[in-house]
Amino acid sequence: MMIKTFVLAMACLASTAQAYVTSATLEYSVDDHARIYLNGKVVAEEAGYHYPDYAVLSTSDGSLPLQYFTLNGENVLAIENMDSTGGAISSSYRLTVRHSSGDPVVVWSEPEGRHAP
Numbered sequence: 001m002m003i004k005t006f007v008l009a010m011a012c013l014a015s016t017a018q019a020y021v022t023s024a025t026l027e028y029s030v031d032d033h034a035r036i037y038l039n040g041k042v043v044a045e046e047a048g049y050h051y052p053d054y055a056v057l058s059t060s061d062g063s064l065p066l067q068y069f070t071l072n073g074e075n076v077l078a079i080e081n082m083d084s085t086g087g088a089i090s091s092s093y094r095l096t097v098r099h100s101s102g103d104p105v106v107v108w109s110e111p112e113g114r115h116a117p
Helices: none
Strands: 002-010 021-038 041-048 055-058 075-083 088-099 105-108 112-115
Touching: 041 055, 075 088
Parallel strands: none
Antiparallel strands: 002 075, 021 041, 021 055, 021 075, 021 088, 088 105, 088 112
16 A cells, blocks of 8 residues: 655744635545545544545635634644555645635645656
8 A cells, every 4th residue: 555645834824813714615636545634633634545536625614614724823634645546646636725814725736746766
């Protein structure tokens, strides 16, 4: 089994004095098993073989809990991606965070994939 883990720190939110998250949307696609964490809390767990399926989590419908975001501090997004079949491993995401003191913050990955050794 091949496991790829990456962590993205949203330090740009930490520098905004007295800002708080008002809404957020996480769009992602993974192959084939993955856990997605926000500040150490699991927000999604996928175990499908249907790449490139696309999924969306949002604070507006409750699928991405607003209370998981840190107020006036750093927020960390982490994705643990696992390949259980010995084939390819791939993940991509885009996180859009709207906060109280300005333009939205958008962080994303380039779609990537690689074959397991």
